[in-house]
Amino acid sequence: MPLRHNQSVYPEPVERLIDEFTRLPGIGRRSAERMAFHVLKATEEEAMRLSQAVADVKQKVRCCSICFNLTDVEPCAICTSPQRDPSKVLVVEQARDLISLEQTGVYKGVYHVLTGRIDPLGGVEPGDLTIARLFDRLENPEHNSGGVKIQEVILGLNPDLEGDTTGLYLADELAKRGVGVTRLARGLPAGSHLEFASKAVLADAIEGRQAMKLDDV
Ligand SMILES: [Zn+2]
Known part of the structure; x- marks a missing residue:
């Protein structure tokens, strides 16, 4: 039976990851799929390091109160x-x-x-x-x-x-x-x-x- 349009061939969490990667600048669908497969193949520790790095950028990096440079110290x-x-x-x-x-x-x-x-x-x-x-x-x-x-x-x-x-x-x-x-x-x-x-x-x-x-x- 042919796939319905919009129906993903990937499990939902993988599709969601691909979707997030395609939002990155310069990343098309094919590259996003390759990145998602890279994460799938990585050890749990490697994958968690990536996810922690993303979280840290949002939680720890601020603008300097004097010069507005990006910083994790103030x-x-x-x-x-x-x-x-x-x-x-x-x-x-x-x-x-x-x-x-x-x-x-x-x-x-x-x-x-x-x-x-x-x-x-x-x-x-x-x-x-x-x-x-x-x-x-x-x-x-x-x-x-x-x-x-x-x-x-x-x-x-x-x-x-x-x-x-x-x-x-x-x-x-x-x-x-x-x-x-x-x-x-x-x-x-x-x-x-x-x-x-x-x-x-x-x-x-x-x-x-x-x-x-x-x-x-
Ligand atoms: Zn500064």
Whole structure:
């Protein structure tokens, strides 16, 4: 008898696992099936390690209360490191950008993660991001990492329309607050994304950062 449409050939729990895997980015049905079979073949201990890792990410990882980096300690290890200079704050759109920049090993200041970028057409306003918390760190040094006054804000936004819109807004607001503003050197091709740039390009962009003028965005 032919299978009815929608009727799975897998036991229900396996089908449910395949279903969950297909929700992952870039995973189609075939890959999800292979992953589910991998779990089926794994020892119980291996499979539980996977399930525990997923649970831990949701239960233990939070945003740092100072810089909004992802962390399992509060404040994050970058904000509390004695090797870092908290008078320099590099502003990025998302934690993935921070990780790409950290991998260069060049930057020794701290960060501020905006958790997005200004996108008026997409309905994202400055108030939807962590911008007010950045200004708070600036105006109240005791709220900055290490209680140190911020001397330089480096804009590390993606070189595309929304990144430029966000950069222009921040440069304007930061200038009003009297802090030095620089931005990463324009070694990154327009429309590219920080998180996919090579370490060498990012290292050059950090070291060659330039003073931000309001008319050059
Ligand atoms: Zn932090």
